[in-house]
Amino acid sequence: MFSYYLKLATISIRRNPILTALMILAIALGIGACMTTITVNYVMSSDPIPQKSDQLHYVQVDNWDPNNPANSDGSPPDQITYTEAINFMRDKKAFRQSAIASSSGVVNPPGAETKPFMSQIRIVYSDFFPMFEIPFLYGSGWPDSVDENKELVVVLSRQTNDQVFGGEDSVDRTLEILGREFRVVGVLDDYFPVPRFYDVTVGALNKPEDLYMPFSLKEELELSPNGNVNCWKSPEGEGFKAFLQSECINYQMWVELPTESDKREYEDYLYNYVTEQKALGRFPRPMNNRLPNVMEWMEDQQVVEDDAQILLWLSFMFLAVCLLNTIGLLLAKFVSRSAEIGLRRAVGASKQDLFIQHLVETGVIGIGGGVLGLLIALLGLEGIKMLYGDIPESLVQLDLTMMVVALVLALTASMLAGLYPTWRACSIAPASQLKSQ
Amino acid sequence: MLDMKDIRKVFRTELIETHALRDFTLSVNEGDFVAVTGPSGSGKTTFLNIAGLLEAFESGTYLLDGQDVSSLNDKARSQLRNEKIGFIFQSFNLIPDLNLFDNVDVPLRYRGFNTGERKRRIEQSLDTVGLASRMKHLPSQLSGGQQQRVAIARALAGEPRFLLADEPTGNLDTKMAASVMEFLQEINDGGTTIVMVTHDQELAKQAKRNIFVLDGSASEIEAAANNTATA
Numbered sequence: 001m002f003s004y005y006l007k008l009a010t011i012s013i014r015r016n017p018i019l020t021a022l023m024i025l026a027i028a029l030g031i032g033a034c035m036t037t038i039t040v041n042y043v044m045s046s047d048p049i050p051q052k053s054d055q056l057h058y059v060q061v062d063n064w065d066p067n068n069p070a071n072s073d074g075s076p077p078d079q080i081t082y083t084e085a086i087n088f089m090r091d092k093k094a095f096r097q098s099a100i101a102s103s104s105g106v107v108n109p110p111g112a113e114t115k116p117f118m119s120q121i122r123i124v125y126s127d128f129f130p131m132f133e134i135p136f137l138y139g140s141g142w143p144d145s146v147d148e149n150k151e152l153v154v155v156l157s158r159q160t161n162d163q164v165f166g167g168e169d170s171v172d173r174t175l176e177i178l179g180r181e182f183r184v185v186g187v188l189d190d191y192f193p194v195p196r197f198y199d200v201t202v203g204a205l206n207k208p209e210d211l212y213m214p215f216s217l218k219e220e221l222e223l224s225p226n227g228n229v230n231c232w233k234s235p236e237g238e239g240f241k242a243f244l245q246s247e248c249i250n251y252q253m254w255v256e257l258p259t260e261s262d263k264r265e266y267e268d269y270l271y272n273y274v275t276e277q278k279a280l281g282r283f284p285r286p287m288n289n290r291l292p293n294v295m296e297w298m299e300d301q302q303v304v305e306d307d308a309q310i311l312l313w314l315s316f317m318f319l320a321v322c323l324l325n326t327i328g329l330l331l332a333k334f335v336s337r338s339a340e341i342g343l344r345r346a347v348g349a350s351k352q353d354l355f356i357q358h359l360v361e362t363g364v365i366g367i368g369g370g371v372l373g374l375l376i377a378l379l380g381l382e383g384i385k386m387l388y389g390d391i392p393e394s395l396v397q398l399d400l401t402m403m404v405v406a407l408v409l410a411l412t413a414s415m416l417a418g419l420y421p422t423w424r425a426c427s428i429a430p431a432s433q434l435k436s437q
Numbered sequence: 438m439l440d441m442k443d444i445r446k447v448f449r450t451e452l453i454e455t456h457a458l459r460d461f462t463l464s465v466n467e468g469d470f471v472a473v474t475g476p477s478g479s480g481k482t483t484f485l486n487i488a489g490l491l492e493a494f495e496s497g498t499y500l501l502d503g504q505d506v507s508s509l510n511d512k513a514r515s516q517l518r519n520e521k522i523g524f525i526f527q528s529f530n531l532i533p534d535l536n537l538f539d540n541v542d543v544p545l546r547y548r549g550f551n552t553g554e555r556k557r558r559i560e561q562s563l564d565t566v567g568l569a570s571r572m573k574h575l576p577s578q579l580s581g582g583q584q585q586r587v588a589i590a591r592a593l594a595g596e597p598r599f600l601l602a603d604e605p606t607g608n609l610d611t612k613m614a615a616s617v618m619e620f621l622q623e624i625n626d627g628g629t630t631i632v633m634v635t636h637d638q639e640l641a642k643q644a645k646r647n648i649f650v651l652d653g654s655a656s657e658i659e660a661a662a663n664n665t666a667t668a
Contacts, residue, residue, distance in 0.1 A: 004546055011534050343530045346491060347544035347591070348519025350512045431486040 001353075002360065009361035016333060020365060023329045027369025027414055030322030032376025033315040035406045039381060039398055041308050044204065045298070048193040049132065052256070053294035056131065057263065059088065059253035061274055062288035065232035069285070075300070076288045078201055079228065079249035085215070089125060089147075093269045094255035095262060098125040099215055100198060101251045102226035107211070108176040109164040119160065119177075119210035120226070122199075123218055129155070129186075131256045132198060137161070139171035139186030146185075147216045154182040155212040161187040177211065178221055188212075195303045197294050199252050202227040204303040218244075225250045247282075255291075267291055323417040326365075330421035334358060338428050345430035358422040359415060366414025370407040374398065377406065438599060438630050439465040439488060444497035446483055446653075457483040458494070459653040465632060467598070470625040472644035473634045473655075480653040481634045482603060488632060489522055489601045490514045502598070519547050523592030523629075527604035529584040531576040531591075537563060538572040541591045548595060562590040566620065582613030589620055600624065602633040606640060618643055 013020045047053050061084060062076035070077040080088075085099035103121040128134070129141035138161075142153050154175060161170055170184045195204035217223065222240045227250060235246035257263045270289040277283045292300055334341075341354060349357075377398060398406070446458040457480045465471055475481050486492040487499065490506060499506050502521060506514065523544075524530075531540050538559055545555045563569045566586035568579075576584050585605060592600055602621065606614035618640055625631050625645075633644060641647050649658045 001546065015534050339530065340532050343532065344543065344547075345515070346489065346518065346524045346530075348515050348547040348595075350515035350547075352512065353515070353547060429492075431482075431491040 001356070005357045005360035006364070008357060009364040012333075012337075012361055013364065019329055019333055020368075023326050023333075023365050024368040024372055026322045026325045026329070027366060027410055027417075028372035028376055030315075030319030030413070031370055031373025031406055031410045032380055033318045034312075034409065035373060035377035035398065035402065036380030036384065037308065037312040037315040038405065039377065039402050040384065041312050042402060043194055044303055044308065046194070047295055048195060048197045049294060052133070055256055055258050056294050057255050057257055057266070057291045058294075058297040059084075059255060059270070060288075060290040060292070061270060061283070062285045063247055063249075063277075063283050064285055066284035068232070070230075070232070074288075076290055077230070077249050078301070079230070080251050080253050081247055081249055082218070082244040082251060085251040085253060087273070088253055088255075089215070091269070091273075094266055095258055096127040096131040096256035097254065098128040098131060099251050099253045100124045100128060101215065101218070102199065102202070102209065103218075103223040104226050105178040105211075105223070107160075107164070108179075110173075110175070114164060117163075121177075121211045121213060121223070122209040123215040123223060124212055125215050127256070128212070128254075131254065134191055135189035137187045137189040138169045139184070141212075142185050142214065147214050150214065150216045150220055152180055152182045152217070153185045153214065155186040155188060156184060157188050157208060157210050158190055160210040177213070178223075180221070182213065195298060197298060198254060199227070200298065200301045200303055201252070204298075204301070257291075263291060319413060323413055326414065326417045327420055330362065330365075330418055331424060334421045334425035335428075337425070341425055341428050342430035342432070345428075351426045354426045355422055358425050359418055362414050362418030362422065363411055366411045366418075367407065369414060370410025373410055374403060374406050438467045438469070438502060439463070439632070440498075440500040441484075441488070442498045444484075444487060444499060445495045446480075446487060446492070447495055456653055458487070461497070461650075461653060461655055463648060463655045465630060467630055468625070468628055470621070470631045470645040471633070471648055472641035472646070473632060473648045473650060474636065474638065474641050475650035479650045481650050483653075484650065484655070485601055485603050485632065485634050489524060490518050515547070519544055519595065521597055521599055523595060523597035523600045525585070525588050525592050525600065525602040525605045527607040529576070529581075529588045529608070531584055531587055533576055536573050536575055537568060537579075537587050537590075540576065540587060541572075541594050544591060544595045558594045558596075559590075562594040563587070565593065566590045580613070581609050582616060585609060585613070585617050586620065589617070589624075593624065598628075598630060600629050600631045602631065604635055605633060606635070606637065614640070 049056065059080065060076040061080060062070065063081060063084070064070040064077055089097065089099050101123050103123055104118060105121055106116050107119045108116040125147050126142050126144050137158055141155060142151070146153055154177060156164070156170065161167060164170070164175065165173065170187060173184050174181045175184060191208055193208070196206050196208060219241070229248055229250045231246060231248035233247055235242045235248065255266060257266055267289065270291070271287065274283050274287055274289060344354060381398070441461055441463045444458050444461040445456070448455040448457055461480070461484060473481050473484065483492065487494050501517065506517065509517065532543070541559045541562055542555055545558060550558070559572070560569060563572050566589055568583060568586055568590065571579070576587065579587065605621070606617050609617060621631055621633065622643065635641055647658045648655050
């Protein structure tokens, strides 16, 4: 019977093409608006490194003001001090670990063709690359010895390598950064995690940096701090060294802990570390260490911004309005068919038969609305891309999951919209229609 | 075949109650051809709708083929309508978007026949009414008489034992009306029981039995054919 109902749906759609087009358009507009916002929310809340996100942990310890917590919810500060970054990296208690921070500096490309330009720099330890499984186009990261010896090496992003070296294999070539000669050891392949989970403190949708260099150069090159710098008390003294030794936070610390046992051991380590620091007169607040994994950290940092969620709800309300219109149109369509419904009842169709027949028709309209809604969603995402400019491509793409979600949403929404008109159609008294035709 | 006893049917609005049938009693036997006449508003169509299980009634008993229909749910009533009853309406009630083949197919779809069986029955019934060559035509491409023949083919395709006709010639000219009556006679000769509501006394005379309905009650009157029964 299903194929028969499909055939009847097709005939019915052909009978009232304009009415059907209006219904499909109403559903499509609602679905398009919803899918645009759902996609943005979905991508922003998706796991950026699913294969090991539960093994990567963000380190939080509470060095803050004894009288005022760092955050109103009592959670420890979002970043750590330079002192902790150096100490944690010295102790190396995790399987892999890297303190990281953001900086910037002028790059002076070789030759006269490309002018010097300001670039964003991420300072990291050698474990950063394998820990986050960052893809390389040429070369690789650097060994531990580079961190220890404070060698001037750099890893370029693919875009930077294209800009400076025309996309060639630039490993072992030199590049002047901040007035010093750096040796290129690797070039990244395309890498644009969404959200940019390793540092969401200045925006989860920011693109990764142009250059990566050893964290250990921070002090020697006096690399300027980028991103959020927060202090609960002023540095004791003047100058860059005093700033590094202060209680100001500007650094992130990630550790890779493959097992639960590793995690417990690291928690013990943090406990002992903070106890030690308390004995030295630091960490005046109660013990408040945390070790969230990637997704816990994304949730803590509210990576899916409130605005995006409000937009999501608004788009669902818009879909509801569109569906109300669809209900009205379906009602008009089905009631205009009263005589046919009466005839079908007379020749043996039960209410259930008619209910299914009309729901199938509603479903066909819903699928049509879903397909058109996908196209509208693509336009909406293109609009977002044009509006915001430099955002990751994955944020404005509908993947297979989202396409399926769109069709299921359209089908479900249209079925719900069709329930009342279908019920009304099935409740038509056949006798009155048969005589009056 | 059909046994109605003391059937009551009341139509209610906020202001008035209309007694469409009052203690309506009628028996129709297998193979009968019954013409039901009476003035407008007397209850003829209400009787036909109740007989065809299209309307419920307040009180009384109705046995169709020995089965009490008052206790049946919608699905069972629909199945009974589909298997045992064929309908012919004054205004044909063909579905305008479906060709003749698909119109005749409508009751068969709800019967659950396979494709081959449906095709055989459709072709056979359209052939019976002389329209097999036009099965891909739409109803709008046919004359009124031809449309009513399609409606008869649709009613016959399921091979019902009981045919209910509501003013089957009401929208036809005299010549076409005679042709349709000939069909009905042939169908009745084949053993199908027919109950036909009509205003036309000449047509009524061609039935085996005549029932006159007045103020919601039925009474048997003299028919042209020499059949008598007590209503």
